[in-house]
Amino acid sequence: MTSSNSRAWIAGCALAASVFTLASCTSSGGADGATRPSSAPSSSPTAAGPSERQLTQRAEDALAAVGTGRLFESGAERVTDGVHSEAKLDAGTAYRLSVVCFGSGSAHMTLSPPSAGARSELPCDQSVLRRRITATGRLRLDVDAAGGATGVIAWRIDTV
Template identity: 40%
Template sequence: MTLRSRPARTGIALSIGALCAVVLAGCTEGSEDSGSPTEKPTPTSSSSKPSSKPDEKLGKQAEAALDTVTIDDPEFVESGLETLSDGVHAESLLNRGKSYQLGVSCAGSGTAELSVHVEGKPVVRRIDCDGTATYERITEASTRLGIDVEGEPGASGMVAWRISEM
């Protein structure tokens, strides 16, 4: 085992420290205004993924069109909010024999297809994504109600839906 004296260990530590300082100085020297590849890239916008702020605004617009019944009202049954690209695919449990109203609102651009599945054939309607509400009456309800909303090609926005007792 070889022991080094304190001055030798101190010299080695100073040498390592000096070497680190030289390496760090070399990495940052001249990079401020040189336009070298070490500059941070500038973020760019992408048209394939919309930001969440327009979706939030469109969501509020779609929900506002359906504000005739609020969650605190005894008539309120169920509601939801989805992006039009995801679509709405919901199945709601209802009380057999009662009457309900389904409201759907799409805010954005283009058109969407609304399918309401009650016993028998589905009722299919095209709706504009202009922020206005479309209503469908369900009389003598079965125990299940299926709701599907799909955006037509090129359509975008938010879809709100609400079921209330009549």
């Protein structure tokens, strides 16, 4: 009977060792035995920052808050895509261009014709850049990301 007791004892030890091995492989504890939070991604927008839709809404709201006159034209784009827009303005009419970037990094803004303003940096810090423009016809607005900039750029042209 000693051989069946030995077999049962060996089987029991093997089972206990298997359970211990599985438990230690799936444990989230560190070397000191303390548990650490899981590194699984969260679907919550606040964990990874605001969503693109939220950034767009915030940027458009910021422009609406500083809007003067009547809305002529507006838009919003991802910083990585840039803004490349051309508006046909009525010659001799005064307009106000407002541009804002919500995100991180910065972008470079260029207006054409050059008389509409010099190339300028647009920080993605939620500050609104405004320019008064007297139209001579078409206005070309180009905004391109600098470096690894991310977020949303929104722009608005109002008649003054």
